[in-house]
Amino acid sequence: MRDLALIFAIALGAALVVGLAGALLLRLLRRSPITVHLSVLLTTTVVAVVLGVVAVAEAMFLSPHDLEVVLITVGAAAAVSLAVGGHFGRRLAAAAVWTExxxxxxxxxxxxxxxxxxxxxxxxxxxxxxxxxMAEALEDRVVRDPETVGEYHRRIRLETDRMTRLVDDLFELSRINAGALRLSMTAVPLGEVVSDVLASTAPLAAARRIKLVAAESGWPIVTASEPELTRVVANLLLNAVRYTPDDGTVRIEAGRERDHAWLAVADTCGGIPPADLPRLFDVAFRGEPARTPGTGDDSGGASGGLGLAIVHGLVEAHGGRVEVGNTTDGCRFVIRLAAL
Structure with missing residues (x-):
């Protein structure tokens, strides 16, 4: 028993020395990745075992041959332990990164x-x-002349329509985010979609003397769901018209590159701050100054702050992508879709 107690004391002393050194090293490396911590822990364990074996072997007066056999055995076990520990360390690190x-x-x-x-x-x-x-003014007969009453009725209808569009946009966005959007993919002539959207946008542009310029040819045929693609083009065009100053210009063009088609909408809004570009497709992001339709905006497009988020979601649902960048006097939105 006395010999066993002595062996235990020697092995414990060696393990404590190495363990304290490992604990100090871990404290110094406390900001390091988890793989470093695990490597230090495994190495400390292996060194403690080796040092304990050597100390006990010296105390027991083992022959050099026997000590070499023991160390080889311990070294083989240590190599396997370090390899397994390193593998799980990498997996833990990857899991930690994924969790974060x-x-x-x-x-x-x-x-x-x-x-x-x-x-x-x-x-x-x-x-x-x-x-x-306005309803209280009409109810209390604060306004009586037919012209003002007619204007109040018109504004009530317009504001009601705008709130209806906001609710529709929220419903569309919820379908996109929930993955409940079902697309009916067909061959869609991009030129026809653009022509319809231009016709509906022309009155708003004309009211502010904004010139709409569309390419005369080069419109490809894309694989898309026509209602959703029309929504994408309408949102981009209305967004460009809204934020282009009076007497400005909005250009829309398209083309084909290998197996995909592209459509670009460029305006003369003066550009977007570079810091805002990565967040432009975030829900409800408007930037500074607030990207809010003016009081005279009677368009039927998506509500400010949701329109571009809907564009991003619908384009991604088609397996495409949307990009934005600044130009000399404004910005340019580009969508890319599969072409026939």
Whole structure:
């Protein structure tokens, strides 16, 4: 028993020395990745075992041959342990990175939801207050002349239509985010879609003397769902018209590159701050100054702050992508879809 106790004490002493050194090293490397921590832990364990074996062997007066056999055995076991530990260390590191990315995505989604609720609350509260004021004025006969009464009725209809569009946009966005969007893919002539959208947008552009310029040829045929593609083109064109100053120009053109088609909408809005470009397709993002339709905007497009998010979601649902960049006097949106 005395010999066993002595062996235990020697092995324990060697393990404590190495363990304290490993603990100090881990403290110094506390900001390092988890793979480094695991490597230090495994190495400390192996060194403690080797040092304990050597100390006990010296105390027991083992022959050099026997000590060499023991060390070879311990070394083989250590190599396997380090290899297995390194493999699991990499997996743990990858899992930690994935978990952190998932948490960051969840934080971004939660922030997006809060921003959306705040944005929708503001955009509903403002027209509702106006509707209430006009309704009370009509009810209390504060306004009596037919021209003012007719204007109040027109504004009530316009604000009601705008809130209806906002609700429709929210429903469309919820379908996209929930993966409930079902596309009926067919061969769609891009030129016909653009022609229809230009016809519906022309009155708004004419009211502000904005020139709509469309390419005369080169319109490819794309594989898409026509209603959703029309929504994409309409949102891009109306977005360009809204933020282009009076007497400006909006250009729309398209082409084909190998197996995909592209459509570009360029305006003369003066450009977008570079810091805002990566967030331009976020829900309810408007940038500075706020990208909000003016009071005279009677268009039937997507509500400000949702239109580009809907474009991004619909284009991605088609397996395409949308890009934006600044030009000399404005910005240029480009969508890319599969072509026939």
């Amino acid at each position: 990315q998932a948490r960051e995505r969840e934080r971004q989604l939660e922030k997006g939801r809060r921003d959306l609720v705040a944005w929708v609350s503001h955009d509903l509260r403002t027209p509702l207050a106006g509707l209430r004021a």
